[in-house]
Amino acid sequence: MGRRNFLIEGSSGSGKTSVCEELVRRGYHAIHGDRELAYQGDPNTxxxxxxxxxxxxxxxxxxxxxxxxxxxxxxxxxxxxxxxSRNLKKFVDLFDAAFVLDVDVETLTRRLDARADDEWGGRGRHTERDLILRLHRTKEDMPRQSILIDATAPLTEVVDEILKRSRAAGAADR
Structure with a gap:
């Protein structure tokens, strides 16, 4: 829905939902992909x-x-x-840039500890946590061509950095 379109990715617990909500709060058009676009499907077909x-x-x-x-x-x-999204490779090239929210393992663990029991990777969901921590370590789900954002910073600073880099990406194309 934009003349410039940006992907914000990151491991579970990196802050994607919080960033999306902050962008909306500031008046930007942001889509909660996990809520509005996601479904359970075969990543290839x-x-x-x-x-x-x-x-x-x-x-x-x-x-x-x-x-x-x-x-x-x-x-x-x-x-x-x-x-x-596990079918990211099928559409990542449609975006002007992809940002990956990056956190250290201590921040990630603290954020997962704050999740409720019924949330993905929440307390007591050890198998999911193990997967989240492995994916965090290997970065295998992340887009290769991306801009890393330090998501351990306060939320307002994380969003400020994304907006600054988004504007710079747009200016470079003019």
Whole structure:
């Protein structure tokens, strides 16, 4: 929905939802990809699947048609797509830039500890936590061409940095 479209990615617990909410609070157009675009599907074919346990993570994908339609709609100056998707490789090139929220393992663990029991990676969900920590360590789910953002900083500073770099990416294209 923007003339400039940006992806905000990061491991579970890196702050994607908080960044999205702060962008909206500031009046920017931001999409909660995990809420508005995601479904359980095969990352290669897009076919819906029924999942449970850790399969939920491996099959969380975004609707390609919805992503494409939102990017083609140029009513907004900038749109931020926030969240994680296992079919990222199928649409990451549509974005003007991808930001990856980066946190250290101590910050990540503290944020996961603050989650409720029924949240992904929350207290007592050890198998999910192990996956989150492995993915954090290996970065295997992250886009290769991306701009790292230190997400251990206060939320307002994280969003300020994303906005500064978004504007710079737009100015470089002019």
């Amino acid at each position: 897009g076919e819906e699947v029924v999942t449970s346990g850790l399969e939920v993570h491996h099959h969380q994908i975004w609707h390609l048609g919805k992503v494409s339609a939102l990017i083609q709609d140029r009513r907004e100056e900038m749109t931020f797509f926030c969240g994680g």
